[in-house]
Structure formats: structure tokens, C-alpha cells
Amino acid sequence: MTVQLGSEALQSVPLADHFSCKDAALIDDWHAVGFSKEVEAGKLVPVRLLGRDLVLWRDSAGTVHVWEDLCIHRGARLSKGWIEKDTVVCPYHGWRYDGTAKCVLIPSAPDETPPAKARAFPHKAVERFGLIWATLGNPQHDVPVFPEWDNKEFRVFHAGPYFFNANGFRSVENFIDATHFPFVHAGLNGVQDNPDRIETYEVFDDPGLGLRTSEIVVFQPYGDHRQVPVEAGYIYRCFRPLVAYFSKRVQIKDPASKHKSNPGDRFCTFLTAQPVDEVSCIIRLAVAINFSPELTEQDILRRQDMVFEQDRLIVETQRPERIPIDLRMELHHRTDRLGQAYRRWLGSLGIHYGTI
Numbered sequence: 001m002t003v004q005l006g007s008e009a010l011q012s013v014p015l016a017d018h019f020s021c022k023d024a025a026l027i028d029d030w031h032a033v034g035f036s037k038e039v040e041a042g043k044l045v046p047v048r049l050l051g052r053d054l055v056l057w058r059d060s061a062g063t064v065h066v067w068e069d070l071c072i073h074r075g076a077r078l079s080k081g082w083i084e085k086d087t088v089v090c091p092y093h094g095w096r097y098d099g100t101a102k103c104v105l106i107p108s109a110p111d112e113t114p115p116a117k118a119r120a121f122p123h124k125a126v127e128r129f130g131l132i133w134a135t136l137g138n139p140q141h142d143v144p145v146f147p148e149w150d151n152k153e154f155r156v157f158h159a160g161p162y163f164f165n166a167n168g169f170r171s172v173e174n175f176i177d178a179t180h181f182p183f184v185h186a187g188l189n190g191v192q193d194n195p196d197r198i199e200t201y202e203v204f205d206d207p208g209l210g211l212r213t214s215e216i217v218v219f220q221p222y223g224d225h226r227q228v229p230v231e232a233g234y235i236y237r238c239f240r241p242l243v244a245y246f247s248k249r250v251q252i253k254d255p256a257s258k259h260k261s262n263p264g265d266r267f268c269t270f271l272t273a274q275p276v277d278e279v280s281c282i283i284r285l286a287v288a289i290n291f292s293p294e295l296t297e298q299d300i301l302r303r304q305d306m307v308f309e310q311d312r313l314i315v316e317t318q319r320p321e322r323i324p325i326d327l328r329m330e331l332h333h334r335t336d337r338l339g340q341a342y343r344r345w346l347g348s349l350g351i352h353y354g355t356i
């Protein structure tokens, strides 16, 4: 198989045995594979994406590189090696690769110029929103945008990584599901003895921007980090199959505290799921909040960690592990409209990997 690398000519990429993703919609997409802060200069960081072993590293100029975690010489893992003077040194026979992926030294023949074929296998990578995004192919679109990231009225934080021993699509579908709050997040985002009735809402398919809902309103006993009851209005978006978002309007319900909230109060979450393989993923979040400056980062993260742990415990139980996109395979209710649209959308994009 060949993979096109940017404007370069087709280059053969040796494939590991376990590689099975052939879906253009996933190959030619951007995937968050780490927080920028996870990849320090001089460090080799192994990651898995769509069943492929990759290595991330940052050179002294600050540029992040994403390569196959494989040495062309004898297939050793480059991530087990080290970085010296902005070259990656393979741990097996010490071949050195520079930032352009070219082998610049074969220690057993130090006076010879390494053959042109002696190269690592790079992929495209960019950094946005404090995340490292990589692709195994050639996306025709840019990385999805976290709308609040550059809005000075919002404070932004990262949360995670959360390791889910669960399918990435099932994990995203959980994130965009407002009917699990009273049960999975009982006492926080819903009331088990008094679950919200979900009014019929709309799902829009915005060309190039994915799915979007009209507002879904729920009552939350401790719906945000202030630990006060709120009315919460969610607008969900699925920018890409593994990148979703909500903007949550929060309004304090208690008449005595109502003056503390404003109609413009929003808590927004941008969720990325790194598809490690078909049945496991890593969730990373960027969250944005434009109220309660007294809340510390710890207050925000404590709640995120708790909520995503509750989600993890339930999503890891779902069977079949791969999400069924044939809508006849599970039972969908009017109140699952977004989940249904999400599955239909995955099908329309021709995604087979991680689905049945």
C-alpha cells in the first residue's frame, strides 16, 4: 500500500500486521494524538492511531514531527531510541534520521552517504488549541475549530487525557447524549428520580461543518463547577467523526442566587477522541468558561475528571464494542435523534473501521 505524503511523491509505507483501517474518511482526517505539553523537545513519545504505531518528537526549533514508529533498516521501534542533535537515533544499529526524515548517518559505514531510500516515514502534523493533530493521509479540510479558543471573554483549560477501553465513536456518541445525565451523572447533571423530559429537538447537517442540534434544555442539580442547580441548554456539534463539541448555556435556578448568573453564561467543551484502534480511544478536552472567575483550574478539572470517569465506566460496558451504524441493530428513540444522525453520518462517510 502507498500513502501520499503532502506534495511529495508516493512513498511506500511498510505496514504493521495489525493495520486494518482503510477508510479514506479516517485516513484523510486530522486526529488529536496528544496535548502539546505532552511532547517536550528531546523526548520520543510513542502513540497509536487507527492501529498504527507512531512516534512524536519535537525538535529544538519547536516543530513537532509525527513518524511511523519504525526504522526502515530492520523494523525496530524508533521510539525506543533517543534524540541527539535534532536527529532520531534508532536503538538497534544507530541509524540517525534528521528532521526531514532523511537518514544522515549509518554508524557501520560512517564515511558513506546513506542511500536515498534510507528514510523514516513522516506524516503531516499541526498544533492547534494546545493539541497535536496528525493525519495518516491528506485531509482536504483543516483541523476543526474550537470556537471559543481565541475569545478573550473565555478562560480555557485542558482536561484529560482519559483512556477509554471503548470504541471512539461510542465514546463520542456518549458525549453528545443528553438522556444519560440523570443516570450516569446522577446528582450532578441530572436527577435520577426525576429525569428530564427531552423535548423534540432538531439536527442540522451543515455542509463542511458536520452535525449541529437546536438547544436541548435540561435541569442539573449541580450542573456546573459552582455546585448550584442550573437550567442547562446544550447545543451539540459533531465537527468530525471523532471531534465533537457542546456549548452549554447555564442559568442558576434558585431565585436567591439567580442574580449571580447572566444570560450569556456559557461552558463549552471541545472533545477529541484519538482512535487508538477499533475498540479503544483517548479522550482529550479543551473547555472554555466565561463566568465565575473565582473557579480555579483545579475546580474545573475535578469535575471534568469525575464526569468522564462516570462516562468511561458505562461506555466500556457497551456491546458490541464497535458502534452499529445499521440502525436496525439497536433501538433508537425520538430522544436519541442526534445519536441516530451521528450513526447515519458515519455510514454516509463510508466508515467501516470501528463500526459494524
Ligand code: FES
Residues within 6 Å of the ligand: 071, 072, 073, 074, 075, 076, 090, 091, 092, 093, 094, 095
Ligand atoms: S533497525 Fe534501525 S538501525 Fe537497524
Ligand SMILES: [Fe+2]
Residues within 6 Å of the ligand: 174, 175, 180, 184, 185, 307, 311
Ligand atoms: Fe456523560
